[in-house]
Amino acid sequence: MKISLPDNSIIELDDGATAMEAAAKIGSRLAKAAVAATVNGQPVDLSHQLAEGDAIGIITDNSPEGLEVIRHSASHVLASAVTQLYPGTQLGIGPAIADGFYYDFKFPSPVSENDLEKIEARMKEIIKAKVPFLRHELCREDAAEMFGAQPFKQELLADLSLDEKVTAYSIEGFTDLCRGPHLLDTGRVKTFKLLSVAGAYWRGDEKNPMLTRIYGTAFTSKKALDEHLERLKEAERRDHRVLGKQLDLFHIDEEVGAGLPLWHPRGALIRKIIEDFWRDAHLANGYEMVMIPHIASADLWKTSGHWDFYRESMYSPMDIDGQEYIVKPMNCPGHIKIYNSRTRSYRELPIRWAELGTVYRYERSGALHGLLRVRGFTQDDAHLFVRPDQLQDEIISVIRFVLYMLKTFGFDDYEVYLSTRPEKSVGSDEHWEQATSALKAALEEVGLAYELDPGEGVFYGPKIDMKIRDAIGRAWQCTTIQVDFNLPERFDVTYVGEDNSEHRPIMIHRALLGSLERFIGCLIEHYAGAFPLWLAPVQAIVLPIADRHNDYAGQVAGRLKEAGLRVDLDDRKESVGRKIRDAEMGKVPFMLIVGDKEADAGNVSVRSYAEGDRGSxxxxxxxxxxxxxxEEKS
RNA sequence: GCCGGUGUAGCUCAGUUGGCUAGAGCAGCUGAUUUGUAAUCAGCAGGCCACGGGUUCAAAUCCUGUCACCGGCUCCA
Structure with a gap:
């Protein structure tokens, strides 16, 4: 029979030949690298029997699709090991994910990370035994019977559409409901590692039972696995919670409260530098600064709708002279009140008001995480009041502005998401449509690639979210740009148009860095604590070699301070080696060593954190x- | 909030099956050393063993409640 290849060439095979035989026919190296195949665009096992005229493609182990097959097969091996070791375990699902795979189980008794070693050992046996993956096509009744003791599988089965084929894969005695494809045998899962166990709700819904998820990863070579584990270790080394402590930047105090960070002098200094830059950049980009109080009467939040739509994130009201007040979870109503303080003309728009506004939001205890997820934080917030004809241009300039800001901090790789109308929302369809298409058009105008995130918008409007990629490739959600028709209506926000009648402006809510807490947490990890010169709390430290050099060292420090630099002097009675070590640990960009030679010549011996000894x-x-x-912020 | 884990000095960690005044390194303080590119030496001080109940002759250790933290789920700046 004749089979066509991706390059449209044709090969001749015996009738009934499999995808694997086709791969072997093309080349032995390809056959060795093959993990699965596609036939007429559909992914299939290598054992799949080809038919006359099929178009075949071979999925190899180093392609993303190939890795996915390997990891998915590894998850089956995991499930097989688990069902052998823990009889009575119910099975959830076990897909491949970005960097590995997981499998969700309902264990008869709790399993912890200590069990992973034992499970891994069993998995290795299964892999060593090279057990073939067998594919079964089942009718619905047989499938229902086969998974009789597996309620979660029954649920999956019931959700399959009727015209879909039901397939299952088995290795040894273990059979799993699965679409495939899988490897030929378990021996082709070469290197894997189980990483962690965690709770996870069945189907991600907290109304469902909590299952135990085991995470793992698999690669085609030990080298690739080791590199991945090294990346994980690198992420650990960059952990902002650890570095924040080491560099004395901030801490979170149990007696103050969970999710409420306290900024130490050095952390506060970094924050001040960022805030100064931020304010200057905003003033230079046509924004004005505003400021509002931290609490406001409950009436304000009822008018804004937060009382109804945002209740679970807001703290309980406090009683002030018999009136209810609420700590602000958002800045927008305050800014609107400033707008509404007098009549506005169409000539004034667009109005761009910015504030580093601190807000307090209730976060569930389990969600808190260092600076990245807190209960009190400062948004780099702004609200733009625009006429409908200005909407798109303003969105474009916000996008351009955020790209400039982020670039300054060393981020130039982004993931962009456009989130559309969620179920729980307010406003007319026309407004949603208008806002969504304005965002879309703006993204296209700027030339930013984006993904659609259906139903993930805010209750009052669609939004653009941006995630930045840090130095080791992790994505962090910071920027958000939201269009809002709702608040202007609720607060009856208007401007007087050219026609001398009242019109409704549109609001844009936007935070570029997101919150200072999260952004700085992210920056700490991005730079691994070694801040670039313009952000470093201590830019240089002068290290006199002996006491007799302290005077000269003081003069050097003075000169640099006059130049506007942040300089420390280490005049402790310690060895130079010690002073250097401490400065290195503090990740100070410049160490300036001064001894007799330097004092005589009027110079300094420069050691940089990044490059080491640079001479005098x-x-x-x-x-x-x-x-x-x-100045260059480089 | 939920599942699992953890909580010992400012930090990192020891502390056997419950059994003497709970240990170490680093940091801190005091003294000596005056030092040339990642730790000079010595001494001292520092602990309601997260917090509250309980079991026991005896609890850092066992049980239990609370709080916090860690890995996730959920949520999101």
């Missing part, structure tokens, strides 16, 4: 270089 340099020259580098 005149103080003024160094000051000029450093100030230039600060």
């Amino acid at each position: 340099e005149a103080v003024d020259e160094l000051a000029a270089k450093m100030t230039r580098q600060v």
Whole structure:
């Protein structure tokens, strides 16, 4: 029979030949790398029997699709091991995910990370035994019977559409409801590792029972696995919670409260530098600063709708002179009140009001995480009041602005999402449609690739969310740009148009960095605590070699301070080696060593955190270089 | 909030099957050392063993409640 290949060439095979035989016919190296195949676009096992005229493609182990097959098969091996070791375990689902795979189980008794070793050992036996994956096509009744003791599988089965084929795969005595494809045999899961166990609701819904999820990963080579494990370790080394403690930037105090960070001098200094940059950039980009109080009467939140739509994130009201007040979870109503304080003309629009506004939101205890998820945080917030004809241009300029801001912090790789109308929402369909298409058009105008995130918008409007990719490739949600027709209506926000009648402006809510807490947490990890010069709380430290150099060291520090640099002097009675070590641990960008030679010549011996010993340099020259580098924010 | 885990000095960690005044390194303090590119030496001080109940002759250790933290689920700036 004749089979066509992706390059449209034709090969001749015996009738009844399998995908694997086709791969072997094409080449032995391909056959070795093959993990699955596609036939007429559909993924199939290598054992799949081809038919006359089929178009075949071979999925190899190093392609993303190939890795997915390997990981998916690994999850079956995991499930097989688990059912052998823990009889009576019920099976959830076990898919491949971005960096590995997981399988959800309902164990008869709790299983913890200590059990992973035992499970891994069993998995290795199964892999060593090279057990073939057997595919079964079942009729619905047989399937129902086969998974009689597996309520979760029954549920999956019941949800399959009637015209869908029911398939299952088995290795040894273990059979799982599964669409496939899988490897030929378990021996082809080469290197894997179980990583963690965690709770996970069945189908991600908290109304459902909690299952135990085992996470693992699999690769085609030990080297690739080791590299992945090394990446995980690198992420651990960059953990902002650990670095924040080490570098004395912030802490979260149990007696103050969970999710309420306290900024130490150095952390507060970094924050101040970012805030200054932020304010200057906003003033330069046509924004004005506003400020509002931290609590407001409950009436305000009833008018805004937060009382109804945002209740679960707001803290309980407090009684002030018999009136209810609420700590603000958002800044928008305050800004609207400023807008409404007098009549506005169409000539004034667009109005761009920005504030580093601190808000307090209830987060479930289990969601808190260092600076990345807290209960009190400062948004780099702004609200734009625009005429309908200005909407799209304003969105475009916000996008351009955020790209500039993020680039300054060393981020130039993004994931962009456009979120559309959720179920629980307010407003007319026309408004939603208008806003969504404005966002879409703006993204296209700027040329940003984006993904659609259906139903993930805010209750009052659609939004653009941006995730930044950090130095080791992780994505962080920071930026959000939201269009809002709702609040202007609720607060009866108007402007007087050219026609001398009242019109309704549209609001844009936007946070570029998201919140200072999250952004700085992310920055700490991005830079692994070694901040670039313009952000470093201590930019240079002068290290006198002996006490007799302290005077000169003080002069050097003074000169640099005059140049506007942040400089420390380490005049402790310690060895230079010790002073250098401590400065290295503190990740200070420049260590300036001064001894007799330097004092005589009027220069300093420069050691940079990034490059090590750089030899000596005149103080003024160094000051000029450093100030230039600060200005360039490089 | 839910599932699993953890909580010992400022930090990192020891602490056998419950059994003497709970240990170490680093940091801190005091003294000596005056030092040339990642830790000079010595001494001292520092602990309601997260918090509250309980079991026991005896609890850091066992049970239980609370709180916090960690890995996830959920949620999101």
